[in-house]
Amino acid sequence: MAYDTQFLLGLYRQMVLIRQFEERVKFLFLEGVMPGTIHQYQGQEAVAVGVCSALEAQDVITSTHRPHGHALAKGLSIESLMGELFGKVTGCCHGKGGSMHVGDLEKGMVPAIAIVGGGVPIATGIGLSFKLRQEPRVAVCFMGDGATNEGAFHEAVNMGAIWSLPVVYVIENNRYSASTPICQTARVERLTERAHAYGIPGVTVDGNDVLTVHEAAQVAVERARSGAGPTLLEAMTYRITGHSRRDPCLYQPEEERKQALAEEPIGRYGAWLLAEGTAEQAALDQARAEVDAEIEEAVRAAQAAPAPAPEAALEDVFA
Template sequence: MLTQGAPTHRLPATDLLAMYETMLRIRRFEEMVYYLFLQGDMPGTLHLSTGQEAVAVGVCTSLRATDFVTSTHRAHGHAIAKGVGVNALMAELFGKATGCCQGKGGSMHVGDVRVGAVPSLAVVGAGIPIAAGLALAFKLRKTDQVAVCFFGDGATNEGTFHEGINMAAIWDLPIVFVCENNQYGASTHVSKVMKVANVADRAAAYGIPGVVVDGNDVLAVHEVTVEAVARARGGSGPTLLECKTYRHGGHSRSDPGSYRPEEEVAYWKTRDPIKLYREWLAGQRRVGEAELAAVHVRVEQQIDDAVEYARSSPDPGPELAIRHVYWEGSA
């Protein structure tokens, strides 16, 4: 059952359905790329966000197209939720010239600035002050934009977490810090590396609000983000949101996650955010079964098309290796 987010269900049915579709798109995209990896078709490494889709979707649904997000090595969900096309994303993972970063980024560096997704940064915590910098520019330029910075629980022990949030706080920057606490930094449980119970408790050190939310409840995430974004856009400064969630798989492609108790994994799978949301939607009776079924068909088709698009796309030519070391001008 979804435990929070009651006011959010006032959203139009089309929005509720769109949120479901985006969560499903992320899920099926990642299941597909993992399958392709196991098949030996997908190069590189993968960090899947399976089980964490409610955070990406709940947050990004609260944003305008002109707002910006920064992301991490676990970036597919944030990119899709902010509007990066699955064709360009799939092509990027295949290392194709048609990828969102022309095949030069890979799974850990995906994004499209045209939709407000900064190509993701894969050094843990590095994006936190950078996102604050985006927000500083928005404030100085009086653009009314908001920056959202996604990071994991592991990043909250980096110095950049302290430095970046502190500066955002003292300057009242228009930013929302979103910690996806999936409870493990690679194989290390958060309780081994943090003395306080909640990441959000650390907000007190910076004089900003810290909010804990059920990260598997897309409506609850959406609701607290709407409030935090309004606060940021209104000039009242940052908020630290902690979304408690869980990744269904291991840290990266080759990690079976055997350091986690079986009961723990099983429990969190009963709290699968997509399953919970679908049950809630069914109970609301505002979105019909036929519509939900149509979403599934559409998403399957999109992902299949994306694979076909990526496979049939050209490899980048070797001349691209020496391009873009320095800025070459707007495309």
């Protein structure tokens, strides 16, 4: 498939933005400057970027406890994310959500759902609303491999299937549910084998190849938008950072980790862009420098922003 150079470079920039954002956040966190806990996305960037680049602005995603990458890929501003991570009033949830609940429905992202599997029924309901209103919109449900062992997953994917809803269920299989390897908790080799049980297509792709993810997502999104129903899309990837704060990943075998680092999506895609002659090294360096500058500005703004008044905690329970 032939792609526009701007589009290809855009994917690179998006992935680098997520990686650099996460690295900066990790540093701020380890410095003790940032409150709370964090679940980071390093290594999985090709999934969020590949899928979201196949969506329209009016499409809606649900996310997980590991949502920063999805948020940036769906178009939330760096400032509103960084503000939320710092618990400031400038955050996308005014400091009431935090790292695990970032989102902005105006941008097509439901506040992230940090109960594993909890977002699957919600994304299904969003799809139902599109179908009832005959709107040509699509809901995308991001989830981890662990979510496929939750009852909510089975209940909701089945409902999406029987009603032919415009939903794409995306499993980011990073091979670990926290520290437990998925091979220990599922007998099937590919989690998409479960799609057969619901009578919908299941597609497993290399989740570290952004164009492969993009193309698979496009097929699934088109299918959903056309009224043909949901797809279960599994993107094989790897988390090259801890599950959450200060996790040294001692459960990831050395060899496996080494290989995963060699296959991480940004290095791979950058090398491909260079080999194809799509971009010069200077262009890639410039993209990195630009996002670094934007991130620094967001950190500065977030640190300077006012903290919410403690008693503002009492607001927003009800409309």
